Amino acid sequence: MPTRPPLVDLLSPATLHKVGSLAMIARIAVIGFLSGLDRSISQGQGGEFLQYRNYYPGDDLKYVDWKVFAKREKFYTKVYREETNMDLLIVADASGSMDYQGTTAPCGKWRYASMLAACLAYLATKQGDNVGLYVYQDEFTEIIPPNRRGGNLERVLASLQRQKPGGPANHRAAWQSITNRLKNRGIIVFLSDFLEGENILPPLLNRLPNTRHDCAAFHILDRDEIEFPFSQSTEFISLEENSRLRTYPEYVQEDYQKGMNEFLKTLSEGFRSSQTEYRLLKTDETLAHFLAAYLRRRERLH
Amino acid sequence: MLTFQNPAFLFGLLLLAVPIFLHLIHRTIFRPQKFPSLRFILKGKFPLENKRRLRDILLLACRLLLLALLIGFLAGPRWTPPEALADSAADQPLHIFFVDASASMSGWDQMEIAREEIRQQLADLEGAPVALLVSADRPLVEIPPTTDHQSILRALTEAEAFLVQGQHRESLQLAYRWANDFLSSPGANIHLHTDRQNASWNPSVLPAAPSGLEWHWHQPVEEPRANTAILSVRLRPAAEERQEAVVEIRHFGESERQVEAELHIGDQTITRSLNLLPNQTTRTIIEIDRPTSNRGRLSLEADDYPADDTYHFWAGPTPPVEVTLLDREGLLPSEEAFFLERTLEARSETHWQEFNPNVVQPETFSSENPEQQEVIFLLGTGDQLDDSQWEHLESFVAEGGLLLITTGQNPARQNNILRQRDLLNLETIGVASATPRSGNDTIDWINPETPLGRLFDEEDARALLLVNLFRHARIRVDPEEATTLLRNRDEEPLLIEKPFHDGRIVYSAIGFDTSWSDLPLSGAFLPLIREIMATNLSEDHGIQRVATHLDRTPLARSLQLTPDALALADLSPDEPQALQIGEQPVEINVPREESDPTPTPLDEIEAALMPRGPSPQTAESEEEHLAAISISWRPYLLFLAVAFFLMELFFAASGRPTRSPSKNS
Numbered sequence: 001m002p003t004r005p006p007l008v009d010l011l012s013p014a015t016l017h018k019v020g021s022l023a024m025i026a027r028i029a030v031i032g033f034l035s036g037l038d039r040s041i042s043q044g045q046g047g048e049f050l051q052y053r054n055y056y057p058g059d060d061l062k063y064v065d066w067k068v069f070a071k072r073e074k075f076y077t078k079v080y081r082e083e084t085n086m087d088l089l090i091v092a093d094a095s096g097s098m099d100y101q102g103t104t105a106p107c108g109k110w111r112y113a114s115m116l117a118a119c120l121a122y123l124a125t126k127q128g129d130n131v132g133l134y135v136y137q138d139e140f141t142e143i144i145p146p147n148r149r150g151g152n153l154e155r156v157l158a159s160l161q162r163q164k165p166g167g168p169a170n171h172r173a174a175w176q177s178i179t180n181r182l183k184n185r186g187i188i189v190f191l192s193d194f195l196e197g198e199n200i201l202p203p204l205l206n207r208l209p210n211t212r213h214d215c216a217a218f219h220i221l222d223r224d225e226i227e228f229p230f231s232q233s234t235e236f237i238s239l240e241e242n243s244r245l246r247t248y249p250e251y252v253q254e255d256y257q258k259g260m261n262e263f264l265k266t267l268s269e270g271f272r273s274s275q276t277e278y279r280l281l282k283t284d285e286t287l288a289h290f291l292a293a294y295l296r297r298r299e300r301l302h
Numbered sequence: 303m304l305t306f307q308n309p310a311f312l313f314g315l316l317l318l319a320v321p322i323f324l325h326l327i328h329r330t331i332f333r334p335q336k337f338p339s340l341r342f343i344l345k346g347k348f349p350l351e352n353k354r355r356l357r358d359i360l361l362l363a364c365r366l367l368l369l370a371l372l373i374g375f376l377a378g379p380r381w382t383p384p385e386a387l388a389d390s391a392a393d394q395p396l397h398i399f400f401v402d403a404s405a406s407m408s409g410w411d412q413m414e415i416a417r418e419e420i421r422q423q424l425a426d427l428e429g430a431p432v433a434l435l436v437s438a439d440r441p442l443v444e445i446p447p448t449t450d451h452q453s454i455l456r457a458l459t460e461a462e463a464f465l466v467q468g469q470h471r472e473s474l475q476l477a478y479r480w481a482n483d484f485l486s487s488p489g490a491n492i493h494l495h496t497d498r499q500n501a502s503w504n505p506s507v508l509p510a511a512p513s514g515l516e517w518h519w520h521q522p523v524e525e526p527r528a529n530t531a532i533l534s535v536r537l538r539p540a541a542e543e544r545q546e547a548v549v550e551i552r553h554f555g556e557s558e559r560q561v562e563a564e565l566h567i568g569d570q571t572i573t574r575s576l577n578l579l580p581n582q583t584t585r586t587i588i589e590i591d592r593p594t595s596n597r598g599r600l601s602l603e604a605d606d607y608p609a610d611d612t613y614h615f616w617a618g619p620t621p622p623v624e625v626t627l628l629d630r631e632g633l634l635p636s637e638e639a640f641f642l643e644r645t646l647e648a649r650s651e652t653h654w655q656e657f658n659p660n661v662v663q664p665e666t667f668s669s670e671n672p673e674q675q676e677v678i679f680l681l682g683t684g685d686q687l688d689d690s691q692w693e694h695l696e697s698f699v700a701e702g703g704l705l706l707i708t709t710g711q712n713p714a715r716q717n718n719i720l721r722q723r724d725l726l727n728l729e730t731i732g733v734a735s736a737t738p739r740s741g742n743d744t745i746d747w748i749n750p751e752t753p754l755g756r757l758f759d760e761e762d763a764r765a766l767l768l769v770n771l772f773r774h775a776r777i778r779v780d781p782e783e784a785t786t787l788l789r790n791r792d793e794e795p796l797l798i799e800k801p802f803h804d805g806r807i808v809y810s811a812i813g814f815d816t817s818w819s820d821l822p823l824s825g826a827f828l829p830l831i832r833e834i835m836a837t838n839l840s841e842d843h844g845i846q847r848v849a850t851h852l853d854r855t856p857l858a859r860s861l862q863l864t865p866d867a868l869a870l871a872d873l874s875p876d877e878p879q880a881l882q883i884g885e886q887p888v889e890i891n892v893p894r895e896e897s898d899p900t901p902t903p904l905d906e907i908e909a910a911l912m913p914r915g916p917s918p919q920t921a922e923s924e925e926e927h928l929a930a931i932s933i934s935w936r937p938y939l940l941f942l943a944v945a946f947f948l949m950e951l952f953f954a955a956s957g958r959p960t961r962s963p964s965k966n967s
């Protein structure tokens with residue numbers, strides 16, 4: 001009898017990456033994740049009918065569907081999706097550096113970020129939150145504001161599927177544009193490698209105009225960027241700039257790692273000082289941690 | 303011009319391909335790798351690819367140069383400055399003119415012919431380096447390589463043949479040394495003007511030539527050549543107070559020759575017509591009256607080589623022969639010594655040779671006695687001599703002396719010593735004495751095969767055969783050991799002789815006093831003793847015969863005179879003559895070894911002169927010549943090699959990582 005794969009395997013990027021559709025990825029990941037947590041989608045008194053269930057004593061009678069009772073002589077209670085004023089704003093960096101896929105990684109950084117965004121959007125939608133998506137490079141390439149209307153999730157997923165990373169990232173311009181669009185309370189999730197942004201973004205986040213917003217910065221890096229495992233003489237080609245560099249990795253590895261560590265430290269301390277949750281995600285790590293972190297943050301805000 | 307001592311090492315330059323090949327196969331291939339950002343890579347302090355490429359090229363260049371310099375060092379490059387090269391290119395081959403000026407070249411006008419040939423050759427060699435060697439028994443005229451042809455012509459005009467036997471070894475070696483400087487470049491020629499007379503050109507003594515020397519032989523007069531030479535003239539007594547001149551003349555020619563010989567001595571001039579057979583020596587005797595002059599000369603009709611057509615000889619008395627009588631101890635000389643001394647001092651009408659007897663006793667006889675001793679009489683005193691005196695006697699006889707031994711009072715003991723010293727192996731039987739019954743013994747046999755037998759012919763032998771022998775030592779001797787000269791009636795040897803090295807030993811079984819025989823009182827005693835000694839003395843005894851020679855030192859040494867004393871004698875050794883220096887008669891004549899006109903075959907001479915391997919002198923000379931005109935690059939190459947080696951070490955060290963790679967992965 002085949003054994004059921006563990007939850008971690010199902011949520012690993014190596015597994016999810018094999019599923020082409022982001023919608024399917026989001027469904028698998030979120031449902032699997034929630035079933036693992038023994039949680040269900042939030043139900044409430046919203047306007048969108050969700051399903052029927054058996055009537056239990058104590059249920060509000062106004063939700064009993066009398067027409068069905070008349071036909072079947074049995075009580076069913078109507079269940080509606082809970083409706084909230086919570087916005088989820090997903091800000092994704094689609095610059096060229098996000099197009100990198102390491103030598104051992106199951107997927108590229110942008111693919112990983114897309115899967116994260118899809119899962120987040122799906123989960124938020126199922127929770128009744130309003131999902132918006134902002135994708136930027138040197139300028140915005142996609143803007144989907146949070147909306148209560150149906151079909152927003154499909155637009156988000158389609159947009160994520162469509163994006164092709166490239167060009168440099170203009171973090172400052174992107175953030176300033178986003179802050180002008182914030183209305184409801186909610187969560188802003190940054191998905192980026194934050195290259196060249198360690199000294200730009202934290203001060204900007206620290207000056208959020210509305211304290212009802214919570215920010216989370218998910219730092220997506222490939223393991224190669226951290227460990228720099230190259231050994232042969234290599235000609236490095238920059239993904240964001242039109243520059244090349246021939247060198248011998250064994251001679252520059254130590255200095256590289258030193259610079260990278262300083263970069264991560266600066267970034268972490270900057271986000272911490274701006275009360276932004278910072279999490280470093282490597283493209284070969286499971287999505288479960290990310291989803292759990294989102295849920296914890298949502299519950300805190302609720 | 304750049305030259306190399308060991309050009310074979312230049313093939314080592316092919317090794318330069320090795321580092322180039324290694325460089326090419328290890329050339330860095332950069333794998334393209336897309337990467338999000340280069341900002342952290344740029345923080346690496348290690349030189350980037352361009353810097354490393356430059357370092358690699360410099361390292362390769364250092365290694366190539368280092369290798370090339372080492373190969374160049376081994377190849378030994380030498381730089382010849384253009385000026386020196388131009389001078390060298392302007393050089394012409396050396397021409398050495400070797401003129402044989404030995405005695406034979408004085409004939410047949412050969413010297414004049416040689417001079418003319420050399421003049422013609424010089425005319426064709428304008429500006430070329432030439433050298434002149436006039437050689438007789440040594441180099442007589444030496445003009446080293448020069449372009450001054452006039453000096454050669456002047457020396458050539460003055461050069462004359464010298465009346466000596468040619469010995470050209472030293473001259474040829476000198477010519478080789480001159481030629482060595484030119485052998486490698488531009489070359490050397492040696493022109494030999496010689497008749498190759500066989501005595502002068504003995505192949506066994508000719509020195510081997512260095513390789514590369516070109517030989518040109520010029521024989522002034524082609525064969526055949528004929529020559530007549532007076533080989534010797536000896537005077538000897540003849541009957542009736544006359545003298546006989548024994549003349550030996552050799553004719554070198556293929557046909558007979560009639561020649562007039564003219565002998566001059568004092569006021570006598572005697573002419574003889576001689577018929578000389580081809581290639582034979584003719585011996586003739588010319589009788590003359592007792593000469594009134596001590597100097598004589600025999601002349602032939604002059605031929606093409608006149609130097610040997612005259613012979614100067616000594617006609618006067620010769621110095622007395624020194625004779626030592628080793629007598630037994632006593633206040634007065636023994637009777638034996640007395641008779642011998644008187645006999646030797648006596649003058650004879652028929653014998654000009656005088657003797658100078660000197661009686662000594664064993665205790666005063668030593669090797670320190672004058673070396674003039676020519677004859678020693680051991681008068682039965684052998685048992686009184688010690689070992690050193692016997693050793694002296696042995697060496698005396700071995701070097702050509704005559705030792706005459708009488709039996710003495712104890713013949714067995716003396717004969718035993720002679721046998722032990724391997725001087726004379728005699729078996730002593732005893733002493734035989736005459737008895738009234740047997741009567742006196744006599745000499746019964748004279749060996750007719752010996753000069754003694756020829757002297758005592760039938761008429762003269764009577765006096766010797768009538769000698770009464772009172773007693774004699776009975777000895778027995780192996781005929782192979784010694785020759786018996788006299789025997790008694792019982793055929794027992796009375797007088798024997800034995801050659802011993804260069805000298806002779808004569809043993810008498812009878813003593814020379816009246817107790818042994820009446821021989822000392824007979825008329826046969828004097829001719830017997832004189833003949834015994836005369837046969838031992840050479841025909842040249844008393845006369846010093848030397849060849850005409852410019853160097854007086856050998857003559858002075860043979861006469862035991864200092865060169866100064868010889869100069870005082872007003873002697874001109876290069877002029878044939880007969881003279882007396884002190885009491886020593888001297889005959890100086892042109893050496894007859896040069897009289898034979900037969901040349902040594904050219905192939906034999908060339909075989910002797912053939913180079914035997916590379917001459918070390920040549921190699922050394924070439925090395926010196928190169929060193930003189932060129933500059934060796936070896937020290938500079940070595941210095942540069944060291945510098946590039948240090949640079950190579952520097953570049954190699956600068957390319958190594960100073961920090962070990964991180965192992966975080």
